[in-house]
Amino acid sequence: MILRKLLIAFMILSAVFPQVKAANMADEIIYFVMVDRFADGDPSNNQDVDLDNPLAFAGGDLVGLTQNLDEIASLGATMIWITPVALQIDAPIFSEFGDFATGKGDFYPHHGYWAKDLGAIDPRYGTEADLKALVDAAHGQGIKVILDVVYNHLGYGMEHDPAFAKWLRYGDECSGNDPIISCLSGLPDFKTELPEVREYLFETQLGLAERVGLDGFRLDTVKHVTHEFWQEHRDLVDPRLGEDFILLGEVWDADRFLARDYFANDEMDGLFDFSFRDRVIKLMSGVYDAAKFGRYLSKRHNVAEGYSLASFLSNHDMPMLLSMLGGNTQDLAMAATIMMTIEGPPVIPYGEEVGRRGGVWPDNREVMAWGTQDILPGAGVARNEGLRQVFVDLIGLRKSRASLRGGQFEVVYSDESVLIYRRGGDVMVSINISDNDIELPLGTLPIEAIWNLAFSSIGSSTGKLEMLPARSAQIFVNAFQTYGE
Numbered sequence: 001m002i003l004r005k006l007l008i009a010f011m012i013l014s015a016v017f018p019q020v021k022a023a024n025m026a027d028e029i030i031y032f033v034m035v036d037r038f039a040d041g042d043p044s045n046n047q048d049v050d051l052d053n054p055l056a057f058a059g060g061d062l063v064g065l066t067q068n069l070d071e072i073a074s075l076g077a078t079m080i081w082i083t084p085v086a087l088q089i090d091a092p093i094f095s096e097f098g099d100f101a102t103g104k105g106d107f108y109p110h111h112g113y114w115a116k117d118l119g120a121i122d123p124r125y126g127t128e129a130d131l132k133a134l135v136d137a138a139h140g141q142g143i144k145v146i147l148d149v150v151y152n153h154l155g156y157g158m159e160h161d162p163a164f165a166k167w168l169r170y171g172d173e174c175s176g177n178d179p180i181i182s183c184l185s186g187l188p189d190f191k192t193e194l195p196e197v198r199e200y201l202f203e204t205q206l207g208l209a210e211r212v213g214l215d216g217f218r219l220d221t222v223k224h225v226t227h228e229f230w231q232e233h234r235d236l237v238d239p240r241l242g243e244d245f246i247l248l249g250e251v252w253d254a255d256r257f258l259a260r261d262y263f264a265n266d267e268m269d270g271l272f273d274f275s276f277r278d279r280v281i282k283l284m285s286g287v288y289d290a291a292k293f294g295r296y297l298s299k300r301h302n303v304a305e306g307y308s309l310a311s312f313l314s315n316h317d318m319p320m321l322l323s324m325l326g327g328n329t330q331d332l333a334m335a336a337t338i339m340m341t342i343e344g345p346p347v348i349p350y351g352e353e354v355g356r357r358g359g360v361w362p363d364n365r366e367v368m369a370w371g372t373q374d375i376l377p378g379a380g381v382a383r384n385e386g387l388r389q390v391f392v393d394l395i396g397l398r399k400s401r402a403s404l405r406g407g408q409f410e411v412v413y414s415d416e417s418v419l420i421y422r423r424g425g426d427v428m429v430s431i432n433i434s435d436n437d438i439e440l441p442l443g444t445l446p447i448e449a450i451w452n453l454a455f456s457s458i459g460s461s462t463g464k465l466e467m468l469p470a471r472s473a474q475i476f477v478n479a480f481q482t483y484g485e
Helices: 002-016 063-068 070-073 128-140 193-213 227-243 256-264 274-287 288-299 328-340 385-400
Strands: 030-033 081-082 086-088 115-121 144-149 216-221 246-249 268-273 309-313 346-349 407-412 418-423 428-434 453-457 470-476
Touching: 063 070, 063 128, 070 193, 115 128, 115 193, 128 144, 128 193, 128 268, 144 246, 193 227, 193 470, 227 256, 246 470, 256 268, 268 274, 274 288, 274 309, 274 328, 288 407, 288 418, 328 385, 328 428, 328 470
Parallel strands: 030 081, 030 346, 081 144, 144 216, 216 246, 246 268, 268 309, 309 346
Antiparallel strands: 086 115, 407 418, 418 428, 428 470, 453 470
């Protein structure tokens, strides 16, 4: 009888105080690297490299990334997400853009998403030993590594390979109306409903993660694979790789609503928040006023506790935000301030912090800018060190103030041009999207603390919460609450 009462009490307490997820990304700062575009550390593995063709390989590899980890560590990132490194198809396809602006149209699988064999590493990126060396070196600097994994498809032409033909749907077998069998972009689609296909997919990827010590997967094209697949995936990941192994999924156009089904059964630990970039662009372009944007922010991360929506301003499938802003780094700094002061891990694509402004695809996949450093393929490509310092300062502040990563968010004041929101009890963030300085009338803001300026996106300020410089974002901290966790 006593045992039964204790069991009932435990069940009640478990419902009231649910177990905290082990794989919680709330404190992470994620830095995205397209391996081929970052740094060439081993010229001996260069193949199909043509720096005049943005659709060819550029020569970046795992060795180059490992050699330049300090670039990422000094920024303050805690996690690196790298593009797939599986063996890619041999021959390029002819670009759908035909005779591209460069005069060349051959499209090589430099990005890593057109695999030939998921069980092997493409020598153009390096070797499995190189991947393990990267992971070990990153861990030595306190940085986690997550690998981009594609379970949905193989590269073009693989439907003709007898080793895979029976496992793939293509041509008339595909349906554009059903995302599960749509054969995305005409790529041969894995029949993930077949047990032997799942066994191949799971063993190649989980086995690699075990051998090299990965900290998680970034999962590509998630909505094109069934929920049953992802649930079986989770059931295998936790016992083999640990409950703290991170599963971060890409569901195109994801927001808090689309995330629900993936979080309900613990299929993913987080999804990329496409809604955030969309709303930031609307704010910066005047489609949204500041008050409407504040209402959006107050609800954007209403998801199950322990799960995350990862915010981003740019990614490798879209024009860089700086390009969308016409090269306006002041507005990019304001947008970055917003991203660094909301819930959910921020994602920084390589080079955004130094002003990479690639436009429409494939220009959005430019090489990393290294400026005066002799690092190929981006040696001599100009970089903005002042902008990088903005990111460094924002990341440092986010790390030092737990409230900036937490879930407490309150709009204190908003109108057409101004948004002021509180994060926890010790941080205030002010945004002015107008082209004029604004001073709020006395009594507009509650007088409950002394607020000290901790950061200004434009580098100068009066230091007063009620005085907002034009096109700027500022972070204020409570003078009577201490820094730290």
